[in-house]
Amino acid sequence: MQNTTNDHNKLLVLHKPKGYVVTRSDERGRKTVYDLLPNWAFDDGWMPIGRLDLESKGLLLFTRDGQIGNALTKPGGCKKVYEVWVRGHVTDTHISEAKRGVESKHGLLKALVVEKLGTGGAKTKLKIVIDEGKNRHIRRLFGAMKDPKFGTPLKVLELKRVSIGSFGLDIGSGEWRFLSGEEENALIHDL
Template structure:
């Protein structure tokens, strides 16, 4: 891929598919996000900004600038939006609990906003906004809640990050691109 003059030299985006781990190398031989990117991304020291677990997919940003990475991962600095499918019936009371916060061994887990955007049998589709990202934050947050009908824990079946700050995912699964300078400025404007 050729770098255009309007491309950022500091940020690139990847639409991570399920089944790839976010690490530079893996002792178990699993596929990493670097398997989806050109060799120079690894050799030039581009690092992921934040994480998505093995089963999660969606927007992942990379940079070589540690300052940018720190700004975009610092709690309260940047809103991240996810679309998730949850096994179980998510009620209005569940949504209120996720916004108030749930204590866990990992600290207080909470969402800024939760919007119900779909239903299918015993599954609920939600759009979730958070401004911090503890390890498996959303999965643990919803897993701490019980389905009112079946009395089982809610379970996140699929999770996809669709935006970080003002930058919205717009590339196909497994593809990558540089952010434009305009997109970079919009993303960094409030930091």
């Protein structure tokens, strides 16, 4: 297959489905995000900016420019928005706690914004905004809080990243595309 990248493209986006690991190769033989991209993405050194764990889905950016990658991942560099389903009843107290921060063995975990979008049975749908991304940040943040009714830890059942900075996810699951020059400039300008 012909290489379709050119030097003008600095960023590409993948809508990562569940069940793919964000790594160049997996010692356990699991599917990686490179299975969803053309071969040249791997061969030309396109690297993911940040991570989404195996069970998470949504917006994942790739670049060959280390400076852009670092700028988008450094704490406070860029706001990331997630839609999350949590098992358990998320109360106003949980929301204040998440915004204030919860101490964990991985340091202080907190969210800038936590907004309730809806409920379904014993689940709560939230919009969460963070500007840093420690490993499994949102899962660990809610896992450190308890359901007031059952006393069990809250559990993130579904997590989808819907935007990074000014760029919002606009393609179907498993699809990818290059960002336009305008989208790249807007995103980099946000930093």
